[in-house]
Amino acid sequence: MSNSSSAPHNNATDSDQGEDDDLMRKLGLSAKGVLLARQEGRVFLRLTGVVDYAGLRVAYDLVPAQGVLAKASKWRKMDADTRAQLLLERASDAVGAELRGYVSAFVQEMADACDDCGLDAQPFLGALAEMQISEPAGVVFDRIRQRLEHAVERDMEEQHAERTRQSINLAEYPASFDVARRLKRRFIALLGPTNSGKTHQAIEALAKAPSGVxxxxxxxxxxxxxxxxxxxxxxxxxxxxxLVTGEERRLVAGATHVASTVEMLDTRTPVDVAVIDEIQMLADRDRGSAWTAAVCGAPAQVVYLVGAPEARRAIEVLAERLECELEVHVLKRKGPLSVEPSAVRKLSNLRRGDAVICFSRREVLMWRDMVTELGLSVATVYGNLSPEVRRAQAQRFRDGLADVVVGTDAIAMGLNMPIARIVLTTSVKYNGYEEEEIPAALARQIAGRAGRFGVHEEGLVAGYDNETHNVIRSLLREKPMPLKTTGFAVAPTLEHLHRISSVTNEHALAKLLKRFVHNIDVPDGFFYPRITEDQFERAAWLDTLELTVAEKFALSLVPISSKVPSLQRAWEHWATALAAKKITPIKAEQAPLHYLSLQEVEDACRLYSAYAWLAYRQPEYFPDTERAQLLSRxxxxxxxxxxxxQNSALRKRQPKKFRR
Incomplete structure (x- = not known):
């Protein structure tokens, strides 16, 4: 073993080095395996040796507890006698024996620990001779212990990953739906653009069936x-x-039919017919897994798949995978849809029957105000509004009480209204991360709301300004991109998480979700694990509370916005109350509703709905389901x-002229 004092970073002169080497030989220390080293501006001793334990032969090269002699500058100023006295004191036989004892005990500790873990100790103990740092031996011991700890963690992680892979195989996902698997199911795809009558046809078939969903x-x-x-x-x-939704149940004794949100599908009760609407949502980043589950698990003899034509190939591969007979019907729009020759350009060019589309609540209210001040009455529709408010606003337009609809793309799904012309104020939308041009599929779905069959001879589409008009025209000309035919999203169920927990002994929801996404077996990638970012972020916070996996899982799915401080605080209050096993009644707003702003009442409505959602899942601790629904209404x-x-107050003002 070479003396580290000869390393390139050594600042000592050749004469200094020579003097030290002579002194070490003269004192007989070199022969005892004592080395004098310089590193990081310090002069220190290294003691070498070998210990044996249980068949292991381990060399060491370590700094004893008092092995640092001096700073390099101070060492150079010492005379030979002072250096000799310090060397003999710090490298005595007693010091060597003491270090050897420490090393022997450490080797025994590591060998036994590695044996318990099924690991080879030699790679770890080799660092006793190789980790030549200026710190005392205890620091080296701690670093080796840390290496073993990390190795054990990695080994445990690999074991847990393998156990997770063995516990869940996504290729077998369809088999997890027992009732659907036992039925000889037949798929009927009704595909077409908006206003092609596909949903009407499916609902007619559903109504004629003895039972359905x-x-x-x-x-x-x-x-x-x-x-x-x-x-x-x-x-x-x-x-x-x-009626069964996450927040509401209207159960009728002896009901033969159910209208439900897709996430609330009852996969255990067989029916004759199921209708899965908006089947192209299979490709949705956050909710696509609900459509995967519905296609795989709908317990019906006949399953209608209703949606956009671009879903056709995805439906075909799913039907083949599920060994279900498939019948495809492609429907055409019942009335023509045309792009206006030019942009609208001025507010005064808006007319009765128009729907003005924006992509944020703020923009909707701004345009609502501008349109109303022209003297036109307005119905307002945006995502933050409850379904009841959206329906009431849409009904005002249908009844002729509102001349114009101003809304977001919330009108693109549902809300059948006699819209003559769609006017888009922009072609750019915030996607949760950045502003981007809307996809062609969304442009088609929004535009398709124009020209209600039986009311208008054709539907018209325009951009408000020239740039938007040209972009929308281009988007509507684009050939629809078919949905991908692999990687169908599968969200974790509580059963999945319990299975992973049982084989890994893990109870932290964030880690269970992470294992689901990264460790389960995905043999051919046809089905693929997905979780939302919101759920994962919530899980990390919920893991700080004393809650069961089932409780944390339910709380992670509560449909409430974490971006609204008052709603986030309410959710955190519910979680901490459940952890403390406290009964939490619903609280009405302290101020009467008529004292609150529009935004505050909207948020209150969302809070009451979220409470009702949670109350259906944890009724013992959240008992006020009916009161929450009443407050929500x-x-x-x-x-x-x-x-x-607000509309009435604006219309009473003197009409104004606006310039673009």
């Missing part, structure tokens, strides 16, 4: 088709229909009244 992407659509089915008859009698009515009051 309609699966909607939105509470609003579930509610609309619930009422639509209620108004239909079978064998001369009104259909008995129940009252808040919705107040929002609708506020919107109408």
């Amino acid at each position: 309609y699966l909607a992407p939105l509470r609003l659509l579930a509610l609309e088709n619930y009422e639509r089915l209620q108004a239909m008859e079978a064998h001369g009698k009104p259909l008995a229909v129940s 009252q808040a919705s009515e107040r929002v609708d009244a506020l919107l109408q009051d």
Whole structure:
């Protein structure tokens, strides 16, 4: 073993080095395995040796506890006698024996620990001779212990990853739906653009079936088709229909039909017909897994898949994978859709029957104000509004009480209204990360709302300004991109998480979700694990509380915005209360609703709905389901009244002229 004092970074002169080497030989220290080293501006001793334990022969090269002699500058000023005295004191036989004892005990400790873990100790103990640092031996021991700890963690991680892979195989995902698997199911795809009558055709078939379920992407659509089915008859009698959404249950004794949001599908009760609406949502980044589950698990003999034509190939590969017979019908739009020759350009060019589309609540209210001051009455529709308010606003337009609709792309799904012309104020939308041009599929879906069949001969589309007009024209000309035919999203279920927990003994929700995404077996990638970023972020916070995996999982899915401080605080309060096993009643707003702003009442409505959602899943601790629904309805009515009051107040002003 070479003396580290000869290393390139040594600042000592050749004469200094020579003097030290002579002194070490003269004192007999070199022969005892004592080395004099210089590093990092310090002069220190290294003691070398070998210890044996249980068949291991381990060399060491370490600094004893008092091995640092002096700073290099101070060492150079010492005379030979002072250096000799310090060397003999710090490198005595007693010091060597003491270090050897420490090393022997450490080697035994590491060898036994590695044996317990099934690891080879030699690679770790080799660092006793190789880790030549100026710190005392204890520091080296700690670093080796840390290496072993990390190695054990990596080994445990690999074991848990392998156990997770063995516990869940996504290739077998369809087999997890027992009822659907036992049925000989047949798929009927009704594909076409907006205003092609595909949903109408599917609902007609559903109503004629002895039993069935309609699966909607939105509470609003579930509610609309619930009422639509209620108004239909079978064998001369009104259909008995129940409504099931995350936040509401209207259960009818002996009901033969159910209108439901797609996430609330009952996969255990067989029916004759199921209708899965907006099937192209299979490709949705956050919610696509609900459509995957519905296609795989809908317990119906006949399953109607209703949506955009670009979903065709995805449906075909799913039907083949599920060994279901498939029948495809491609429908055409019932009336023509045309792009206006030029942009609208001026507010005064807006007309009755127009729908003005923006992509944020703030923009909607701004355009609402501008349009209203022209003397036109306005119905307002945007995503922050409850389904009840959106329906009420849409009904005002249908009844002729509003001349124009101003809304977001929330009108693109559901809300059948007699819109003559769609006017887009922009072609750019915030996607949660950045502003980007809207995809062609969304442009088509929004534009398709124009020209209600039986009301208008054709639908018209325009941009408000020239740039938007040209972009929209180009988007509508684009050939639809087909949905991908692999990687269908699968979200974790509580059963999945319990299975992973049982084989890894892990109870932290964030780690269980991470294992689901990264460690489960995905043999051919046909089905692929997905979780939302919101759920993962919530999971990390929930893991700080004393909650079961089931409780944390439910709380991670509560439909409430973490971006609104008051709603985030409410969610955190519910979580901490559940951890403390406290019963949490719903609290109405301290101030009466008529004292609150529009934004505050909207947020109150969302809070009450979120409480109802949680109450259905944890009724023991959140008992006020009916009161939450009542408060939500009252808040919705107040929002609708506020919107109408604001419209009326604006229309009373003297009309103004606006210049672009």
